Amino acid sequence: MNTPTLESAIEASHEALAAILKGDQRGYLGLFSEAEDVTLGNPFGPFGRGRKNVEARLAIAASKYRDGRNANAELVEKYVSDNLACVAEVESGEAKFAGSEEMTKISVRATSVFRLEAGNWKLVHRHADPLAMPQ
Numbered sequence: 001m002n003t004p005t006l007e008s009a010i011e012a013s014h015e016a017l018a019a020i021l022k023g024d025q026r027g028y029l030g031l032f033s034e035a036e037d038v039t040l041g042n043p044f045g046p047f048g049r050g051r052k053n054v055e056a057r058l059a060i061a062a063s064k065y066r067d068g069r070n071a072n073a074e075l076v077e078k079y080v081s082d083n084l085a086c087v088a089e090v091e092s093g094e095a096k097f098a099g100s101e102e103m104t105k106i107s108v109r110a111t112s113v114f115r116l117e118a119g120n121w122k123l124v125h126r127h128a129d130p131l132a133m134p135q
Contacts, residue, residue, distance in 0.1 A: 001030035002120060006085050009114050009121035013087075014073050021068020021095040021106070025058040033115060033122035041127040043108075067103070068095030073110070083116040090131060107131040 003009035009031065016027030032038050032054055040048040040057045044064060048057035071093035079086045089110050097104040113125035 003031070003122070004120055006080060006114060006121050009123070010087060010112075013112055013123065013126075014071065017073065017091055017093065018068065018071035020058075020062050021065045021071050021093045023062050023066045023068075025062035028058050028123070028126075029055060031123045032126075033117055033124050035117070035122075035124065037124065039125045039127075041129075043129055064098055065095040068093055069103075070094055085114045085121070087112045087114070091128065 001012060003012055012027065012031050016025075016031055019025070019027040032040075032051070034051060036050045038049075038051055038054050040054045042057060042061050044060050045057065048054040071091070073089040073091045076088040076090060078088075089112070090107060091110045092105070092107040094103045094105050096102065097106070107130070108128040109131050110126065110128040112123060114121045115124045116122075
């Protein structure tokens with residue numbers, strides 16, 4: 001995936017969010033670095049570390065969702081250096097979840113770390129967990 005600017009990488013991550021809510025992890029697969037130091041933490045199990053484990057965690061996450069829509073991300077903060085960037089967002093959307101036929105609203109706190117590799121910004125860490133609302 002060609003992501004020569006940080007903005008293009010962030011946009012690609014939003015497109016990947018929309019796709020995974022439809023059960024398709026390919027957007028994230030193309031965005032993650034091929035390096036073995038990549039990590040992924042999502043609500044569906046332990047952290048995945050290394051490209052092969054990250055791919056497996058993405059497949060598990062994608063298998064939980066289908067027919068997603070209205071994916072969006074609200075920027076909380078962005079930290080950028082010459083070759084590393086961290087983006088904190090609240091991501092939301094809705095999808096049919098875990099075999100249900102009803103649409104479920106989804107909101108997560110997401111942190112994405114991008115690294116500049118060979119002229120492209122690649123995802124090297126992503127962590128998302130459900131946004132709990134005060135009760």
